[in-house]
Amino acid sequence: MSTEEFLQANEQYAANFNKPDRSLFKNMIIVTCMDPRLNPYEQLGLKFGEAIHIRNAGGSAKEALRSIMVAQHFIGVNGTISIFHHKDCGMSRVTTSQMRDLVKKATPGRDDVAAEVDTIDFHHIVHIEGSVKADVKFLTESPLVLKGTKITGWVYDVDTGKISKVDEAIAVGA
Ligand SMILES: [Zn+2]
Numbered sequence: 326m327s328t329e330e331f332l333q334a335n336e337q338y339a340a341n342f343n344k345p346d347r348s349l350f351k352n353m354i355i356v357t358c359m360d361p362r363l364n365p366y367e368q369l370g371l372k373f374g375e376a377i378h379i380r381n382a383g384g385s386a387k388e389a390l391r392s393i394m395v396a397q398h399f400i401g402v403n404g405t406i407s408i409f410h411h412k413d414c415g416m417s418r419v420t421t422s423q424m425r426d427l428v429k430k431a432t433p434g435r436d437d438v439a440a441e442v443d444t445i446d447f448h449h450i451v452h453i454e455g456s457v458k459a460d461v462k463f464l465t466e467s468p469l470v471l472k473g474t475k476i477t478g479w480v481y482d483v484d485t486g487k488i489s490k491v492d493e494a495i496a497v498g499a
Pocket residue numbers: 358359360382383384411413414415416
C-alpha cells in the first residue's frame with residue numbers, strides 16, 4: 326500500500342465513519358499473534374469497540390503484560406484475558422538464538438546491537454498447547470495481574486478457522 330492508497334482508503338472510511346459507542350466495550354482483553362491471517366473480530370464474532378486487542382509475534386502473554394497492566398490499572402478493565410496462539414505460527418519456526426543471529430548478521434561488527442539483542446527472549450513456541458498453558462500460568466501467577474482475573478487459553482487453527490480452548494485459570498495476583 327502506498328501513502329496515496331492509504332489516504333484514499335481512509336477518506337472513504339472516514340466518510341462513512343461510525344464512532345464506536347463506549348458502552349459497546351465488553352470489558353475484555355484478547356491477546357493474539359500479529360500474523361495477518363488472524364482477525365479476532367471476525368473469528369470471535371466481535372464488533373469494533375467491544376474488546377481490547379493486543380497483538381505481538383506469537384501472541385506472547387509476557388510481551389503483552391505491559392499493555393495488560395495499562396488496561397487493568399489505568400483503563401479499569403477487570404474482565405477476562407483470553408490468550409490465543411495459533412497453528413503454523415512463525416514463532417514455532419524460529420528460536421531465540423536464531424533470531425539473535427539474524428539481528429547480528431544484519432549489523433556486523435556492532436557489539437552494542439549484539440549485547441542488546443542477547444537480552445531479548447523471543448518466546449519461541451515449541452509445543453502450541455504447552456505454550457498457551459505456560460502463558461496462562463504466567464499471567465495467573467503474575468503479581469502484576471489483578472487478583473481474581475479470569476484467564477483463558479486458546480488455540481486457533483489457521484487451516485480450519487476453528488478455535489479450541491486449552492486452559493482456564495483465575496489470577497492469584499499480588
Ligand atoms: Zn503467529
